[in-house]
Amino acid sequence: MNQETAEILWNAPAGASVYRIGLSCGSEYARADAGQFATLRLPEESSPLLRRPFSIHRLIRNDGEFQGIEILYKRVGEFTRKLSQAPAGRRIDILGPLGKGFTVTASIKRPALVAGGIGVAPMVFLAEKLIQAGMASDGAVICLGGRSADDVLCAPDFQAMGLKTRITSEDGSIGEKGRVTEALSDWLKDHSPDMVYACGPVPMLDAVSKIAEKQDIACEVSIETVMACGVGACLGCAIKDTRHQSGYGHVCIDGPVFNAARLELTDRH
Ligand SMILES: Cc1cc2nc3c(=O)[nH]c(=O)nc-3n(C[C@H](O)[C@H](O)[C@H](O)COP(=O)(O)OP(=O)(O)OC[C@H]3O[C@@H](n4cnc5c(N)ncnc54)[C@H](O)[C@@H]3O)c2cc1C
Ligand code: FES
DSSP states (O other): OEEEEEEEEEEEEEETTEEEEEEEOOGGGGGOOTTOEEEEEOTTOOSSOSOEEEEOOEEEEETTEEEEEEEEEEOOSHHHHHHHTOOTTOEEEEEEEESBOOOOOTTOOSOEEEEEGGGGTTHHHHHHHHHHTTOOGGGOEEEEEESSGGGOOOHHHHHHHTOEEEEEETTSSSSEESOHHHHHHHHHHHOOOSOEEEESOHHHHHHHHHHHHHTTOOEEEEOOOOOSSSSSSSOTTEEEBTTSTTSEEETTTTOBEEEGGGBOOGGGO
């Protein structure tokens, strides 16, 4: 973990209220796991006071040389509004890489990735890591879902990597009409993934973990909670965790990625 002042390399719209920001940060991130995150602060802004957490979307390399990280973010409130207005060249305070990421091993050959809305942010990095670990890209499926076409992000990135892509939207404006969990259930009729990885809203994660449990498939979920410190000091991100001695884990240090079997997600929505 390192705190530094990074330079904004680019900060450009990538959809409705969604942006990609490139940051020139230190080489610790070159060894980051997919699912890890960093917390950001705009140094010259007094508000918001608290740093904000964002997943590593992908590593930036130039001729193989590590340059920094890219973050995919949605404008939802004060910080992300100010961030969306920050131009290339401006400095930003970044702390990371933080937390525990997804398990990636050479034995995972046919995973199902499930992403709801901006929950897709860590999944591009995850797909890259799985391919680097030896997974044949056409062995994997990514189920992408959202309320409407605006919420379905990064499909071309996964297609370029060769993953099978299933797209759903609740209003039917893109892909099949319905929920991303229905696409997963449909996939499971004819396929047996060796792992399910998911990131998105808690009700979606709860549904995905129940589907995986029913079919006896290992499942990891990345949880988003409001975080104050991001480093295990404030206890603000507690989550019921059956494998933790105290009965509670902390999303910022024990997660954000958890084995779904450890968590009780139903009472969080
Ligand atoms: C580990 C982790 C990784 C994340 N990765 C990304 C990412 O890659 N891209 C991205 O766009 N966002 C990500 N988030 C969410 C991001 O941190 C929040 O959107 C951001 O902090 C909002 O700050 P704000 O000041 O703009 O909005 P605020 O004014 O703080 O909040 C605006 C609205 O969003 C809600 N909100 C704020 N934070 C969260 C949260 N964590 N979960 C659910 N609702 C929230 C608030 O309740 C409020 O309704 C991640 C969160 C965590 C914990
Ligand atoms: S955010 Fe402070 S302990 Fe997790």
